[in-house]
Amino acid sequence: MPGVALFQAVSPKPDLVAQEHDVLALWDARRTFARLRAQNAEGPRWSFLDGPITANNPMGVHHAWGRTYKDLYQRFHAMSGEHQRYQNGFDCQGLWVEVNVERDLGFTSKRDIEAYGIAEFVTLCKQRVLTYAARQTEQSIRLGMWMDWNDPNELRRLHDLLGSDAASVTTIEGPDGPVTDSAEMLVGRLGMPDTGGSYFTFSNENNDLIWGFLAECHRRGWLYKGHDTMPWCARCGTGISQTEMNEGYQDREDPGLTVRLPLPDRPGEALLVWTTTPWTLTSNVAAAVGPNLPYVKVRQGADLLWLGKARLKSALVGPFEVLEERPGRELLGWRYLGPYDELPAVREAFAGGTRDEPGQPYEHRVIEWSEVGEDEGTSIVHIAPGCGAEDFALGKALGLPVIAPLDEAGIVLDGFGSLSGRDVRDVADPVIEHLKREGRFYRVEPYRHRYPHCWRCGTPLVFRLVDEWFISMGPVYDKPRADLSAAEVDASLRYQIMDVVDRIRWIPEFGHDRELDWLRNMQDWMISKKRYWGLALPIYDCAACGTVEVIGGRDELRDRAVEGWDRFEGHTPHRPWVDEVRIDCPGCGAPVERIRDVGNPWLDAGIVPFSTLHYREDPDYWAKWFPADFITESFPGQFRNWFYSMLAMSTVLRREEPFRSIFGYALVFAEDGRQMHKSWGNAIEFDEAADRMGVDVMRWMFAKARPEENIAFGWHAADEARRELLVLWNVYSFFVTYARLAGWTPTEGIGDAIERAGTWSVLDRWILSRAAGLAADVGARLHEVDAVAATRAIGAFIDDLSTWFLRRSRGRMRAGANPGDRDAAFASLHAALVSLIRTMAPILPFLTEAMYQNLVVSVVPALPDSVHLTEWPAAVMAPHRDEPLERSMATVRRAVELARTLRAQSGMRTRQPLARAWLAVPDRGMTLDEAMLGLFADEVNVKSVEVIADGSDLLDRRVKPLLPRIGKRLGAAIPSIMTAAREGSVEFHPDGSVTLAGVTLGPDDVEVQATPRPGTAVAEDDGLVIVLDTELSPALVAEGDARELARAVQDLRRAAGLQLDDRIDLWVEGLPEGIAPHLEAVAGDTLAEIADGQAPSDATSAELVLGGGTVRIAVRRAPG
RNA sequence: GGGGGAGUAGCCCAGUUGGUUAGAGGCGCCGAGCUUAUACCUCGGAAGUCGGUGGUUCGAGUCCACCCUCCCCUACCA
Structure with missing residues (x-):
């Protein structure tokens, strides 16, 4: 065929990585993604909402799992012609960025930051985000992710300008033309319609809409300042919310310290209390007993000690003598001497007395607490309301004094004697020394327990009395949700969120229960953090009159500002600039400053269904894209983080679900089954994986992985995945090689096949039917967010294509084959391959594109120049579907397997032709025509095949009693019946019943099975019988x-x-x-x-x- | 501490309302076969006291009790 372009020669051993880089360059040069978006611009909308990736470090392989799903489902929906937004998101604000910037600067405390300058520090945080946003953008592009990316170099340019002169005016290219502003404000405007690209949660709009949300919470009375003892990280100088606490539990060894507290009214007697936090003894206020628990007085030498009866053996050291037993209630009110009575802080706190007895100084005493248990310590609990949440609640209920010993850095405050000025982590030994000197020490021994740590820096938390801001979740009612009245739901945000959760499709389903469970147990949401880089909480708490005002947006702030607006204007709404603005107190008119706290970062991510969809500035647009049709993130953790914050915010603002369906997946582990850790040497970096295994291999692994289970990611798994893909490559390479030798090319892509396939051989019609079925099946599976089933179906198809179609067709494509049949073989294989790669394109965008370029673009230029611009092939392939043919072929292939087994058993190699085979086919409305029998004959190398009606003569009948039917009835007779059945001592009766071991069983009680008679070359499977004539002439x-x-x-x-x-x-x-x-x-x-x-x-x-x-x-x- | 789940072949694992010879699948291993698609593929095989102990039953991987190990969720018990 002179003048017709041939396929490009293909190496049988592809360099997948190099090929991926070529494909990236090709997409770039042809603007393929932009053209795809244009092509679908008028299509039905499919709203995907990207969960923001934290722009704080390079992307890891665990991100690649989720990003594979994100990209593959976007690509799949694009092939269905759907219009999408393609907006990636970066999470920007919060402690995780701060901690890294601190580390880079060598800072160890908040004081260092203050000294360095908050403005400079915040700028560095912004810069870090831009640095890693650029980096992650490049990595995501490498992964094949098609999103509306910023030019990474533009992000780096903004990074540099921020550092050199944030106020300098510059221009960036937006989707509708250039946008000019100061560098700082351009950074704050990233992701908006005029600037385009990824959304950044530090953007002005994002922060502004959170202000609106908080103002709404305030309007409804849900925002409040809590005064409570909270978990606190002394290193970070910030409170830790309930959400964050859950991330940070670790085993830790603390001193388990038992202390004697003398009873002045009972000479020689003392209470024994136990604690694992010696520093809290300075702040001891009371000792709690269980009123109904038994307590005993024991003698040890000269000591008379009180403790819980149940704790005698484990709490005491050495011999003891029990002198007296009393219930706890009889100990109530006993005065005791505290461990640190002489401290000024203690004296001062006690001087005011209690709420009920304000006149006289408070003295330590025994109080009642129902939560006291008998499993640990001495059953007498040391109570320090300034150092524990339960202690605080108890103290509050009884009106007890509170002693708070720590400042925000975990340093002991003044008034604590020699402990003052020391770090809380270093005071255990001095405390013990003190107790020994005072004769209060009883024993100490190491105690291992799970203890909360800071999720970010790993520091053990302390409990500290602080003011923090909360959003109330509303009451938990002690009855089933179904029984709640509308008024009760209206009064409780948590139940409103639950109703929203019910409207969402959770994949896998257990996500629904998890989220509800979290909401049931969720305490009020602590949204404040005493830090620097983050959402500036728009809360104005008047020191003069106590009025709290919450500002709902930047414009409102400008209107309300009484001073400092000029110093804020031109800046993003971050510290320290926004702190300059004061408003007038609506209560008393005094100028009020913003509280200095920044916001919980999940507020930043939670507002995204509003901020990125332009809820405020373009409500029509928002209405079109909200709620999102689909989100996908890793399940662990996000129930209480992103999912929760989105649900809460959307419920407050709209009482609507922010997304219709959510697909969750588990965690990436290393191949050794452990979490990846650099220090364990089992971590694989994304860049390394991309360079060595290639991203398609990675994507294939991820798509195949069962999402509800952690994936074991590593080089061996990658090799396995690559092998599967190489089978396809081999088919492709074979095809190209022989098509070139034959000078064959298609004239209209798979249109050739559609036109003429009716006249082709069974193999051709079969593989096209399989390809059609695959396209339909994979399409349905991906619609159902089931990539596992999709990849499995694809894998099975590749296997069929390689081991049956191509294996049986190789001869047809060689030189000297019948030209008409040869062309049919080429055309059908070509069509099957093209349909297959279109079906695989969302999962393997590079491999399929490389093959498509050669199989289609190089020979039929009129067709779309990218596989990703083609439509989903199910519809066009549907006419090829022939399910009866597929069933017949399955039977033939099963027959071939049986014949091969027979040959192996009789030592008759396949290369040795045999004269005849007999075949009995089970009657399931199936016939095997000449062509089908020919395939069988060729494959098993027999000269002729004869179909026989019934293979039963060649077989023995065996009886299998159906135990579930007869077991109950026959009981003890079962063993002998089974023995008879096994040995074949069966009497068959004409009515189908049988007698075994003297017991007659009805036809329904047994299954009669056919098995090959021993010593014959007969094989049987489910009614299919094969006999080989092994006589050799x-x-x-x-x-x-x-x-x-x-x-x-x-x-x-x-x-x-x-x-x-x-x-x-x-x-x-x-x-x-x-x-x-x-x-x-x-x-x-x-x-x-x-x-x-x-x-x-x-x-x-x-x-x-x-x-x-x-x-x-x-x-x-x-x-x- | 509470709740849930899991322990089956060298490894990852399936095993229906209890049914007698414990296996679908994948990796690995051994053997054979097929093939200029040349370490691809096919067929066959080996190997397990089904975490332990006791119990119910004609019969237990499966049900019950206790114990051991691991995982997940949850929890500021001192």
Whole structure:
């Protein structure tokens, strides 16, 4: 076919990584993604909302799992013609960025930050975000993720300008033209419609809308300042919310310290209390007992000690004598001497007395607490309201004094004697020393327990009395949700959120229960943090009159500002600039400053369904894209983080679900089954994985992984995934090789096949039917967010394509094959491959694109120039579907397997032709026509196949009693019945009943199975019976030998490194008589001329044993 | 501490309302076969006291009790 372009030659061993880079360049050059968006611009909307990735470090392979899903579902929906937003998101604000910036600067405390300057520090935080946003953008592009990306170099330019002169005016290219502003404000405007690109949660709009949300919470009375003892990280100088607490539990060893507290009214007697936090003893206020628990007084030497009876053996050291037993209630009110009564802080706190007895100084006493248990310590609990939440609640209920010993950095405050000024982590030993000196020490021993740590920096938390801001979640009612009245739901945000959760499709389903469970147990949401880089909480708490005002947006702030607006204007709404603004107190008119706290970062991510969809500035747009059709993130953790914050905020603002369906997946682990850790040497960086395994291999692994289970990610798993893809590549490479040799090209893509396939052979029609079925199946699966089933179906298809279609069609594509049949083979294989790669394109965008370029673009230029611009192939392939044909083919293939098993059992190699096979096919409305039988005959190498009606003569009948039916009835007779069945001692009766071991069972009680009679070449499977005629005539033997010879010649060709179409000279020496007639055929198959005489020395030679004699063969490329 | 889940072949694991010979699948191993798609594929095989102990039953991987180990969720008990 002169003048027609051929396929490009393909290496059988592809460099997948290099190929991926070529494809990226191709997409770039052809603006493929932009054209896809244009192509779908009028299509139905599919709203995907990207959960923001924290722009704080390079992306890891665990991100690649989620991003694979995000990209593959976006690509799939694009192939269905759907219009999408393609907006990636970066999470920008919060402690995690601060901690890294601090580390870079070598800072160890908040004081360092203050000294450095908050403005400078915040700028560094912004810069860090821009740095890693640029980096992650590049990595995501490398992964093949199609999003509306910013130019990473523009992000880096803004980074630099922020550092050198944030106020300098510059211009960036937006989707609708250039946008000019100061560098700082451009950074604050990233992701908006005029600037385009990814959204950044530090953006002005994002912060502004959170202000609006908080103002709404305030309007409804849900925002409040709490005064409470909270978990606190002394290193970070910030309170830790309930959400964050859950992330940070670790095992830790603390001193388990038992202390004697003398009872002045009972000379010589003392209470024993136990604590794992010695520093809190400074702030001891009371000792709690369980009123109904038994307590005892024991004598140890001169000591008289009180403790819980149940704790005697474990709490005491050494021998003891029990003197007295009393219930806890009889101990109530006892005065005792505290461990640190002499401290000024203690005296001062106690001087005011209690709420109920304000006149006289408070003294330590025994109080009642129902929560006191008998499992640990002494059953007398040390109570320090300034150092524990439960202690605080108890103290509050009883009106007890509160002693708060720590400042925000965990340093002991003044008034604590020699402990003052020391770090809370270093005071355990001084406390113990003090107790020993005072005669209060009883014992200390290491105690291991799970203890909360800071999720970010790993510091053990302390409990500290602080003011923090909360959003109330509303009451928890003690009854089922179904019984709640509308008024009760209206009064409780948590139940409103639950109703929203019910409207969402959770995949996997357990997510629904998890979220509800979290909401049930959720305490009020602590949204404040005493830090620097984050959402500036727009709360104005009047020191003069106590009025709290919450500002709902930047414009409102400008209107309300009484001073400092000029110093804020031109800046993003961050500290320290926004702190300059004061408003007038609506209560008393005094100028009020913003509280200095920043916001919980999940507020930043939670507002995204509003901020990124332009809820305020373009309500029509928002209404079109809200709620999102789909989000996907890793499940662990997000129930209480992103999912929760989105649900809470959307419920407050709209009482609507922010997304319709959510797909969750688990965690990426290393191949050794452990979490990846750099220090364990089992971590794999994303860039390394991309460079070494290639991103398609990674995507294939991720798409195949069961999302509800952690994935074991590593090089071996990657090799396995690559092998699967290489099978496809081999088919492709084979196809291209032979199509080139034959000069075959399609004229209209898969249209060739659609036009003419009706007349093609069963193999062709079968593979096209399979391809059609695959496209339909994978489409349905991906619609259901089931990538596992999709990849499984694809894998099975590739296997069919390679091991059956191509295996049986290879001869059809060789030189000398029937031209019409050969073209049909090429056309059907080509169509199947093209349909397949379109079906795989969302999952494997690079491999499929590379193949598409060659299979389609290089030969049919009129078609779309990217596989990603083609439509989902299910519809166009549907006419090829022929399910009866697929069922028949499955039977043939099963028959082939049985025949192979038979050959193996009888030691009859497949190369040896046999005269006949008999085949009995179970009657399931299935017939095997000539062509099907021909496939079977060719594959198992038999001269003829005869279909017999019934294979039962060849088989033994065995009886399998159906135990679930007869077991209950026959009881103890079962063993003998089963033995009889196993041994075949069966009596069959005409009505279908049988007798076994003297027991007659009805036809329904047994299953009669056919098994091959031992010693015959018969195989059976579910009614399919195969018999081989293993009688060998001399002619058959000779034919087998000839095939053996041909095989040997082919091996030699390969050993000699010859090309597929090289012609050879062939020398054969010592050929047995009988084979001679076949020699010409062998020569034909191997492109050989039979040469006479001695083989030359430069020929490649070998020996083989044929018909009992040694045959020597040699080959050499024919000259010319 | 509370709640839930899991322990089956060298490894990852399936195992229906209890049914007698414990296996679908994947990796690995051994053997054979097929093939110029040349370490791809196919067929066959080996190997397990089903975490332990006791119980119910004609019969237990499966049900019950206790114990051991691991994981997840949850929890500021001192």
